[in-house]
Each structure stands twice: as C-alpha cells, then as structure tokens.
Amino acid sequence: MDITIISKRYASAFFSLAQEQGLIEPAYQDMLLVSEVISENKHLGDLLKSPVIPTPKKVKIIKTLFGNKLQKLSIRFLELVLKKDRAILIRLIADSYIELYKDFNNIVTIKLVTASMIDEETRKELLEQLTSASNKTVDLVEEINPSLIGGFVLKLKDSKYDASLRRKIELLGKDFEKNPYVKEY
Numbered sequence: 001m002d003i004t005i006i007s008k009r010y011a012s013a014f015f016s017l018a019q020e021q022g023l024i025e026p027a028y029q030d031m032l033l034v035s036e037v038i039s040e041n042k043h044l045g046d047l048l049k050s051p052v053i054p055t056p057k058k059v060k061i062i063k064t065l066f067g068n069k070l071q072k073l074s075i076r077f078l079e080l081v082l083k084k085d086r087a088i089l090i091r092l093i094a095d096s097y098i099e100l101y102k103d104f105n106n107i108v109t110i111k112l113v114t115a116s117m118i119d120e121e122t123r124k125e126l127l128e129q130l131t132s133a134s135n136k137t138v139d140l141v142e143e144i145n146p147s148l149i150g151g152f153v154l155k156l157k158d159s160k161y162d163a164s165l166r167r168k169i170e171l172l173g174k175d176f177e178k179n180p181y182v183k184e185y
Contacts, residue, residue, distance in 0.1 A: 011096030030074035035094040
C-alpha cells in the first residue's frame with residue numbers, strides 16, 4: 001500500500017479522535033512541532049526509520065523528547081504509531097494531520113517566492129486579493145530566491161503561477177531560438 005495513503009488514514013483517525021475530545025487545535029500545535037523537529041533533525045528521522053532500534057527504545061526517545069511538550073493524546077497516538085511499526089511515517093502523518101486541520105478550518109497555504117522581501121503594504125494587498133479569490137483564509141508562506149531577478153512565483157498545492165523575470169527571459173530566449181527572421185539582400 002502507498003505510504004501517503006497509510007499516513008492519511010492514520011492522520012484522519014487521529015483527527016477524528018482529537019475532534020471527539022475537543023483537542024483539534026492542541027493536536028494541530030503538537031503535529032506542527034513533531035513535523036518541525038523531525039524535518040530539522042535528520043538524525044532523529046534516521047533513528048525512527050532504523051529497523052535495528054527496537055520499538056520500546058523509540059517510544060522512550062519520543063516520550064523523552066516530547067513528553068512535556070505534547071498533549072497526552074498526541075503522545076499516546078505516537079506510541080501507537082510506533083508500536084504498529086509505522087515509525088517511518090510519523091512525519092508524513094503529522095503533515096497529513098496539518099492538511100486535515102487546514103481543510104477543516106478553511107485555510108489554504110499559498111507559497112510566495114520573490115527575488116527580495118516585499119513591503120507590508122504589498123503583503124496586505126496580496127493577502128486581501130488571495131483571500132477574496134479563494135474564499136478561504138490564506139496562510140502565506142514567503143520565500144526569497146534572488147535568482148528570480150524580479151517578479152514573483154505563487155504556488156498553491158499542485159498549481160504554480162510564474163510571473164518572474166527569470167521565466168520571462170527564458171521564454172524570450174526560446175522565441176529567439178526560433179528566429180523567424182530571414183535576412184534578404
């Protein structure tokens with residue numbers, strides 16, 4: 001079975017449980033933390049994936065790392081995932097839970113890539129336009145990429161709108177390669 005399907009099923013079950021107990025928001029904060037810690041710490045990810053390290057040791061590590069920072073429900077859920085030998089999926093499950101939370105709360109994440117930092121007025125205007133166009137609350141993630149030269153790139157899930165100068169220069173270069181001009185004397 002596909003690991004993304006498995007991770008979404010675990011996340012969906014955890015979301016339902018959190019919803020029953022009225023802990024959707026705290027569980028969301030927990031999954032943000034889990035995802036961030038695992039993505040920033042390669043050794044922890046490798047440790048969780050390792051078949052050599054026994055499950056009780058992994059459970060102890062998770063409890064030590066997150067014991068005081070996560071809700072009891074989240075800790076018990078992570079223990080269950082580890083005991084089912086799904087340690088490799090913990091980050092994917094956390095990311096899937098985050099997606100479910102955002103869908104539930106009508107939030108859309110849009111990534112904005114620019115060549116330089118945008119000012120507050122431009123950010124505010126962009127957020128207003130994106131919010132009215134999507135009819136959702138917009139979570140704007142900004143990234144700086146100087147190689148764009150100018151302009152911007154907007155990314156929403158699998159869609160991408162590229163209005164960068166780099167892209168325009170690439171398109172112009174392709175037009176020049178065609179070279180429809182025939183010199184006559």
